[in-house]
Amino acid sequence: MTLIIVLLGAAALIGIGLYGALSQQSFVMLMMGLELMLNGALLAIIGFWSLYLGGMPEGQLLAIIVMAVMAVEMAIGFALIVAVYRKRQADMTESIGTLKQ
Amino acid sequence: MTDLMIALLTAFAVWTGWRVFRVDSMVRASFALMLSFVAVGAIGVLLSAPYIGVATVFMMAVEMMVMAIFMVMFMMNPAGLNPMVMVHQHRLSIGAGIVAFIGLSAAVLLSPLPSNPVAADTDVVAQLGHELLGPSMLIFETAGVTLLATMVGAVILSSRQGRFGSADEGSRPPGLTEGGDPAGRQPEGGGGHGHHHHEGH
Numbered sequence: 001m002t003l004i005i006v007l008l009g010a011a012a013l014i015g016i017g018l019y020g021a022l023s024q025q026s027f028v029m030l031m032m033g034l035e036l037m038l039n040g041a042l043l044a045i046i047g048f049w050s051l052y053l054g055g056m057p058e059g060q061l062l063a064i065i066v067m068a069v070m071a072v073e074m075a076i077g078f079a080l081i082v083a084v085y086r087k088r089q090a091d092m093t094e095s096i097g098t099l100k101q
Numbered sequence: 102m103t104d105l106m107i108a109l110l111t112a113f114a115v116w117t118g119w120r121v122f123r124v125d126s127m128v129r130a131s132f133a134l135m136l137s138f139v140a141v142g143a144i145g146v147l148l149s150a151p152y153i154g155v156a157t158v159f160m161m162a163v164e165m166m167v168m169a170i171f172m173v174m175f176m177m178n179p180a181g182l183n184p185m186v187m188v189h190q191h192r193l194s195i196g197a198g199i200v201a202f203i204g205l206s207a208a209v210l211l212s213p214l215p216s217n218p219v220a221a222d223t224d225v226v227a228q229l230g231h232e233l234l235g236p237s238m239l240i241f242e243t244a245g246v247t248l249l250a251t252m253v254g255a256v257i258l259s260s261r262q263g264r265f266g267s268a269d270e271g272s273r274p275p276g277l278t279e280g281g282d283p284a285g286r287q288p289e290g291g292g293g294h295g296h297h298h299h300e301g302h
Contacts, residue, residue, distance in 0.1 A: 002107055006144065011202050011206045016115070016121075016202075018197050019194045019198030020122045024122070029130065032121050036118050036121065039138055046148055046150055050219050053217065054218065054220070058237065063150070064241075064244070068244045074167075076258070079254065079259040080258055085175070091175045092187070
C-alpha cells in the first residue's frame, strides 16, 4: 500500500514536471519542470528500492546516478541559459524561434 | 505511523511541486521546488535510505539557493507583485501532463507489486559503500568523470571570451534559406563589425 502511494506520488510529480517543461516560456522555469520530473524518478527509485527490491544495493546506486544527472542538467542548463542570453538577450523560448528552421 | 507520514510527505511533495508553476514569483517557485525535494528526502529517510535521503536534502538545498540566484537574474516579475502566467501551448501541456500521470498510475495500479521491504537489520549505508567501491566502481567513476566534464563544459559555455577574443568574432551564422539573412541576431547591428583589435603582440 505504501509503495502504491509513493509510486502514485512519483507519477504525479512526473506529470506536473512534464506540464511545466512543455508549457513554461522562461528557460529557468522550464528547467524547474525538468528537475521536478527527476524528483519523481528519484521518489520512484527510493520506493522501489525500499519496498519491492528488499534493499538491493544497486538501487541506491541508481538513486545516486539520478542525483548526478540532476547536477549535470542544472550546471549545463544554466550555462546554456547564460550563453543564449549573452548572444541574443533572450530568456524566453519564443526569442530563439529561428532554431525551428 | 510511518506509512501515514510517508503518505503525508508524498502529498506534500506533490502539492509543493504543483505550487512551483502556480506562484507568482520565480524565487518562491524555486523554494517550492526545494520543499518538494526535501519531502522526497524525508521519505527516503523514512524508507530506510538515510544516506540517499540526507544527500538529497543537502544537495537540493544548495542547488535551489543557486537556482534562486538565477531566478533573480532572469526574473520578469520581481517580488511577485503581479500575477505571472508565462505559458505557451497550455492545453497541450496540461494534456501531456495528465496523460503521463494517468499512464504511469495505470502501470502502477495494474502491475503486481509483491511486498519485499528492506530487512530491519540491514546496514544499508555500508552496503552502498561496498557497492560503490566494489562491483559498481566503473559506474561510480564514470559519474565522477561526467561531473568533471560538466564543470568544464559549463565554464566554456558561460564564459564571455575565449583566449583570443570573443569566441564568435567575425562569424556569421548560416542563412535560414539559401542566400537569405543570417539566422539569429545580427552581431552589433549588422554593420560595424569590420574592425577588430589585436592588442598585446
